[in-house]
Amino acid sequence: VGPFGGMDIGGGFGYWPYDDIRAVNYVIENMPKYAGNFTESRVTELLGEAYFCRAFFYFSLAKRYGGVPIVSTVQNYPQQSIEELQVPRNKEEEVWTFIGEDLDKAYEMMSATSPRGRANKYVALALKSRAMLYAGSIAKYGSVNFVDGEAKSAGLVGIPADKASSFFQKAWDAAKLFEGTSYKLYNKYPSDKVKNYTDLFLDPTSEENILVRDYSITTRTAHSWDATFSPGFMTVGPESRAYPTLEFVERWGKLPVLDANDRPIKFNNLADLMNNSNLEPRLLATVYFPGATLRGKTFDTQRGLYENMFTGTVTQEVTKPLEARTSITSSDPNT
Incomplete structure (x- = not known):
């Protein structure tokens, strides 16, 4: 996403990484030919990483589309005919099963540690647990969806409900194998729950980080989310896109902004609401409230102003048409 609204749909429902899958299939098929150039353990490790990558691509496909074509060998044109290359969609259950099988291979073949940004056997376990939980949830709750017709009856979308427990068991088994590893829940600041939850996502040394994706201008993997989602006065050009x-x-939980009589509470200071001790720490770590600071600047967020306090309740006020309310809304140029 760019700062002026441009969007790379490849990351959304335009995601179709069969070029990457072909590259991984090529590694799996051809790595043994070059085994003499590496130690046996290194060959095994690289093959395990290839199986992990293929599972990762299919996981990203399955959670978007359900059943997709499973292509596990290198396709070549014109050596193969168009008919051979036109692989039909597999059932959704088959795709999730294939993902689990590839991650089992990855777990058996990969090492226990890896450089930051690359997978290892425990990353494969974590992804398997997550993927199998997805599949089990689709089987258990998938009867409530908006897909019908041939796609559903042929099993291209959806998984039979009686398969839910099997997938859930696989998720549980993978999670149990994860216990006792070097990965732990982040708890560096037990007395400051807001900071602890914030730094869970920001601290590069967090023991809870399982698979990290780094961004860098040098490697052309930078993004403009900070520019796009920061308030306008903190960046160049665009206003915030994330309200x-x-x-x-x-x-x-309900915000403590109304008194017992359903009337607005008047705050004397900008940060009074944020400093309310009853607010959930994870909320304060996720959403910037008026009075919070970022990069040395203070947030001052308002929906509108009331020139004269109304005499009724908030419930009565918000049921009125906008033009009948006593407030000046944010669309008014004077606010």
Whole structure:
């Protein structure tokens, strides 16, 4: 996503990484030919990483589309006919099973540690547990969806409900093997839960980091999310594109902004709401409230202003048409 709204749909529903899958298949098929150039353990490790990558690509496909064509060998044109190259979609259950099998191979072949940004056997276990949980959830709850017709009846979308327990068991078994490893829940700041939850995602030394993707201008893997999702006065050009909804914020509980009589509470200081001890720490670590600071600047977020305090309740006020309310909304140029 660029700062002016450009979007790379390859990361969304345009995702179709069969060129990458072909490259991985080529490594799996041809690595043994060059085994003499490496130690036996290194060959095994590289093949395990290839199986992990293939599973990762198919995981990303399956969670978007359900059943997709499973291509596990290198395709060549014009050596192969068009008919041979036109691989039909597999059933969704078959794709998730294939993902699990590749991750089993990765777990058996890869080492226990790896450089930052690359997978190892425990990363493969973590992905397997997650993928099998996806599959089990689709089987258990997939009867409630908006897909019908041939795609569903042929098994291209959806998994039979009686397969749920099998996939859940595979997820559990993979998670149990993960116990006792060097990966641990992040708890560097037990007395400051807001900072602890924030740094869980920001601390590069976190023991909870399983697979990290680094970004760098040098390697042409940089992104502009910071520019796009920061408030306008903190960046160049665009305004913020990420406004948390009230529904999202109140997933952590109702905000303490109304008194017992359903009337707005008046705060004397900008940060009074943020400093309320009853707010969930994960909420404060996720959403910037008025009075919070970022890069030395203070947030001052307002929906509108009330010139004269209304005499009714908030519930009565918000049911009125906008033009009948006593507030000046944010669309007013005077706010």
